[in-house]
Amino acid sequence: MYRSDFPIFSTHPNLVYLDSASSSHKPQIVIDALSHFFASDYANIHRGSYDLSMESSLLYEKSKKAIAKKLYASSDSEIVFTYNATYAFNLIAQSLVKSGLLNRGDTVLLSKVEHHANIVPWQIIAAEYGIIIDWVDLHDDGTLDYDSLAEKLPYAKILSITGASNVTGEILDLNRVKEILDSLEQKPLYILDGSQRFPHMETDVVGYGIDFFVATGHKVMSDTGIGFYYGRKDILQKMDPIFCGGGAINSVTTSGYEPAGLPFRHEPGTPHIAGAVSLLAALEYIDLIWGFATIEKYEKELIEYALKLFATLPSSIRLLGSLSSENRLGVFSFVFDSHHPNDVAEILADDGICVRSGYHCTEPLHTALDVPASLRASLYLYNTKEDIDKLVDKLRSI
Numbered sequence: 034m035y036r037s038d039f040p041i042f043s044t045h046p047n048l049v050y051l052d053s054a055s056s057s058h059k060p061q062i063v064i065d066a067l068s069h070f071f072a073s074d075y076a077n078i079h080r081g082s083y084d085l086s087m088e089s090s091l092l093y094e095k096s097k098k099a100i101a102k103k104l105y106a107s108s109d110s111e112i113v114f115t116y117n118a119t120y121a122f123n124l125i126a127q128s129l130v131k132s133g134l135l136n137r138g139d140t141v142l143l144s145k146v147e148h149h150a151n152i153v154p155w156q157i158i159a160a161e162y163g164i165i166i167d168w169v170d171l172h173d174d175g176t177l178d179y180d181s182l183a184e185k186l187p188y189a190k191i192l193s194i195t196g197a198s199n200v201t202g203e204i205l206d207l208n209r210v211k212e213i214l215d216s217l218e219q220k221p222l223y224i225l226d227g228s229q230r231f232p233h234m235e236t237d238v239v240g241y242g243i244d245f246f247v248a249t250g251h252k253v254m255s256d257t258g259i260g261f262y263y264g265r266k267d268i269l270q271k272m273d274p275i276f277c278g279g280g281a282i283n284s285v286t287t288s289g290y291e292p293a294g295l296p297f298r299h300e301p302g303t304p305h306i307a308g309a310v311s312l313l314a315a316l317e318y319i320d321l322i323w324g325f326a327t328i329e330k331y332e333k334e335l336i337e338y339a340l341k342l343f344a345t346l347p348s349s350i351r352l353l354g355s356l357s358s359e360n361r362l363g364v365f366s367f368v369f370d371s372h373h374p375n376d377v378a379e380i381l382a383d384d385g386i387c388v389r390s391g392y393h394c395t396e397p398l399h400t401a402l403d404v405p406a407s408l409r410a411s412l413y414l415y416n417t418k419e420d421i422d423k424l425v426d427k428l429r430s431i
């Protein structure tokens with residue numbers, strides 16, 4: 034339906050792009066916004082009193098406002114730009130330790146479905162500062178075990194969990210998590226990995242009691258090298274940044290420095306301004322097509338269609354995760370009795386079908402499910418039923 038908005042499908046008319054969980058393509062509006070920005074508005078931000086710098090700064094700030102709106106955040110000063118989600122997790126983990134909000138012996142609760150970006154930064158501080166990591170278990174199909182979450186949460190100082198899995202496509206039930214959190218006397222800090230969630234739906238961070246929400250721009254139709262995190266204001270204020278320098282300070286003397294206010298104290302140096310502009314354009318595009326609700330509705334139709342077809346595949350091809358379209362993204366990972374996913378991916382690539390094979394940066398998940406690797410096909414708003422037909426036909430023939 035929205036395919037014609039994306040020039041990549043004109044330059045590659047036979048492209049069957051089923052790898053949007055990895056990175057998404059860009060609509061013309063984003064490409065035009067970048068070109069217009071460099072041709073007409075570019076200058077460094079927050080540093081010049083001339084018109085161009087002000088225009089550039091305005092766009093950068095407008096981008097934060099657009100993100101804050103999609104997250105129902107109280108203020109755009111709660112949005113911190115980073116380079117991607119991985120960078121955001123590293124910053125948050127290190128900064129929480131540095132600020133004394135996470136201390137030796139404290140437990141960080143992760144789930145076994147997490148992306149490495151939400152595992153390794155915690156493992157680094159666990160090794161360096163004596164932080165303990167615990168894991169929420171999964172059911173045999175890879176879906177989250179909410180009983181395990183409820184059992185382990187009372188002992189956690191931090192819950193850092195994905196809002197939607199990049200392998201099983203499971204969307205975290207935020208109501209259920211909130212219910213468990215509300216039943217606790219002492220709530221842990223609640224960090225949501227929104228990397229796969231943000232491209233497909235809004236999330237009311239305040240309503241769900243989320244303290245940090247992390248996402249990455251390139252999965253939501255904008256440029257690479259731009260990501261962000263939302264942080265609740267009172268926590269951001271208590272957090273000492275682990276990096277500092279120009280743009281992040283109010284004053285410097287030979288004996289010390291005074292950090293700037295929020296959110297700039299967490300954004301040292303010249304940021305990826307064009308990335309912020311591209312993210313703004315991507316969010317404006319979503320508004321133009323009547324918002325995330327349109328994307329969700331269209332994708333739901335595709336997901337239901339895909340699941341119906343996948344059910345007709347031979348039993349030697351197994352889909353990980355839930356077989357229901359409820360609480361599910363269009364992210365489908367397969368394992369094969371008699372083929373390695375890498376070989377299947379190569380055969381599909383020969384036909385112009387782009388999927389991904391391997392661990393998808395979720396090795397603990399693959400270990401928990403006792404599968405060596407998987408083949409992932411993932412959908413976005415530019416995919417069609419014909420794309421799914423082509424995938425299924427080819428899988429069947431293999």
Ligand SMILES: Cc1ncc(COP(=O)(O)O)c(C=O)c1O
Pocket residue numbers: 054055117118119120148150151195197198199226228229249250260394
């Ligand atoms: C669930 C999840 N979290 C985090 C990331 C990391 O995103 P980035 O590589 O843009 O930092 C990804 C990327 O695939 C992801 O799927």
